[in-house]
Amino acid sequence: MLYIVYLIIYGFILTAVLGLIASWIDRKITARIQYRKGPPLLQPLIDIIKLLGKETLIPKGASKTMFILAPVIGFGSVVVVSTLLWANNNNLFSSFLGDIIVVLYLLAIPSLSIMIGGFASGNPLARVGSSREMKLLLGYELPFVLAILVPIIKSGFSLKLVEIISFQAQNGVVAGYASGILALIVCIFCMQAKLGLVPFDIPEAETEIISGPMVEYSGAGLAIFRLMKNMLLFTLPFFLIVLFLGGLKFNGISILYSVLKYIVLLLIITVIRNTNPRLRIDQAMKFFWGPATVVAVVAVILAVLGK
Amino acid sequence: MKLTLKALLKSPWVFHLSTGSCNNCDIEILDCLTPRFDIERFGMLLAPSIKHADVLLVTGSCNRKSAIRLKRLYEQAPKPCLVVAIGECSLSRGMFIHSYNCPLPLDKIIPVDAYIPGCPPKPEAIIAGAVKLIQKIKGNV
Amino acid sequence: MTREEILNDLKKRFKNDIIDLLDKSPKRVYIEIKPESLVKVATYIFKDLEARFNIASGVDARTHIEILYHFSIEYLNVLISLRVKLDRKNPAIDSLAQVFKGANWIEREMYELLGIDFRGHPDLRRLLLADEWPEGVYPLRSDYKEWDKKAIRDRGV
DSSP states (O other), rough: HHHHHHEEEEIIHHHHHHHHHHHHHHHHHHHHTSOOOOOOHHHHHHHHHHHSOOOOOTTTTTHHHHHHHHHHHHHHHHHHHHHHHHHHHHSSSOTTTTHOOOOOOOHHHHHHHHHHHHHHHHHHHHHHHHHHHHHHHHHHHHHHHHHHHHHHHHTOOOHHHHHHHHHHHHOOOOGSSSHHHHHHHHHHHHHHHHHHHSSSSSTTTTHHEEEEEEGTTTTTTHHHHHHHHHHHHHHHHHHHHHHOOOOOOOOOTTHHHHHHHHHHHHHHHHHHSSSSSOHHHHHHHHHHIIHHHHHHHHHHHHHTTOH | OOHHHHHHHHHEEEEEESSSSSHHHHHHHHTTTTTGGGGGGOOOEEEESGOSSSEEEEOOOOOOOHHHHHHHHHHHHHHHEEEEEEEEHHHOOOGGOOTTTSOOOOGGOOOEEEEOOOOOOHHHHHHHHHHHHHHHHHHOO | HHHHHHHHHHHTTTTEEEEEEEEETTEEEEEEEEEEGHHHHHHIIIIIIIOOOEEEEEEOOOOOOOEEEEETTTTTTTTHHHHHHSSSSOEEEEEOOTTOTTHHHHHHHHHHHHOEETTOSOOOOOOOSTTTTTTOOOSSSTTOOOOOTTTHHHHOO
16 A cells, blocks of 8 residues: 555656756756746646647557557656655665666666657658667667666675665765766766757757657647656656665755755756757767766776775 | 646747748747747747647748648647737738739638738737737637 | 950850840840850850859840840859840740750749740759649739639738
């Protein structure tokens, strides 16, 4: 029973609210950097309510089942990931062995759902966007997994999220070590690509292929996709905080530190987003399989050596 | 008023369509998105695809070839969708009223909700027209 | 070669074909030639003088239809225009599309808007007008009448 409460309240509602606020912070800071006022506070929520009121048009050449199911699959996986992270953060139950691998697999599903939605549309522009998303997924998964090995190694080769959090409570955060800070930097770049933000928003390049895989979505499908992206904007930094920065604690003065950790990560994402142009797909692949993988391997070697 | 209609007026996504204009009105529309006359504070974003559009901004007097495409695009926009005609050429074809290639004015082809005169209208006029459109929809319902 | 040399050379070489040479200003020269010798003169100006073909323009003057071909010589800063006068009932002239490819589309446009027939054009079909436009109606002629019954030509005020 408690699990269902956790699923709905923590996994869905709290993450959705925090994700919408994070999306608003991102848009407002972008507007301020560009020397203009931004949207009001409730704007992301109003976008989603408006989209629920528009009619849904399904193109004739699309495969109907996958077209309608694709956003729901992605959204469901984000809800499950967020539930797992909140449950481990609040020490609800002793987590099962290997739950960090489950989270890694589940985090690949939102990108897969965008890809499937694009291919099911039957539009050549959506097909190009989906193939780019496929290549980008192959690119950033490698340094991401290598960099996640660092907190696993540091906390004594354990694969449970609860043990990683408790190790950091005793010995200081993983980002305090040399290997940890290198792994955190690699993870921030991979997170930028997973969220679909400039300089890696190649599959959804607005000026090139008219919003890529989502070109045929309208109405409720688009609303679920947007909600999924906004919730991912909260879930991925939360994942990084749990692994590298000791998790969010809510007793006493630590509540201020938790908020600060999340806001700093969000600010880094926004500033990188506003100061860089967009890369081509082959440049992005070369970046992920070149410098990023090398730095991640160096971080793993340093972690094994004990630094 | 229905909640979704209220939300539509607070976050209209704009799709910009030129049916054979001299591009002067198009430049003025793009001016509205720049930091000086920022319209993102009203929630307006530039929609990349027609399936994401709420407001269709039409410039230019439609000639015979682009009238076919305009009708096709209007059918592909998910309703409820508002149409705004910008510039003299789309109001009543302006100085091209006797031209051999522009037989019909815009509001005989698709239903138009707001008209913004000017050649080209200033960005302040476009924003005032958008505000009048929102007030009209609110007053009607 | 300087400007005077070029003009004298043209006058000497084509003295049977040139009807009139108007030296309007240092930058513009209008040469009126007979319709039969268009290809000869245009080939000479394009290939030997190495001029650039800018555009061709067609006009319906009341008594005849005339076409102007504009060539520009950049290192001398001069624009030479070849004027050809055609009969209004049956305008026809040789096509220049085989000589240089730049004349292909402008001759298609002149065919559909003015009704000039270009003999020897490889692909003479409609370029700009809509598909439902009737054949044989040329909009840029001065005796064009409105054929569309559904057109609205008043502002309604």
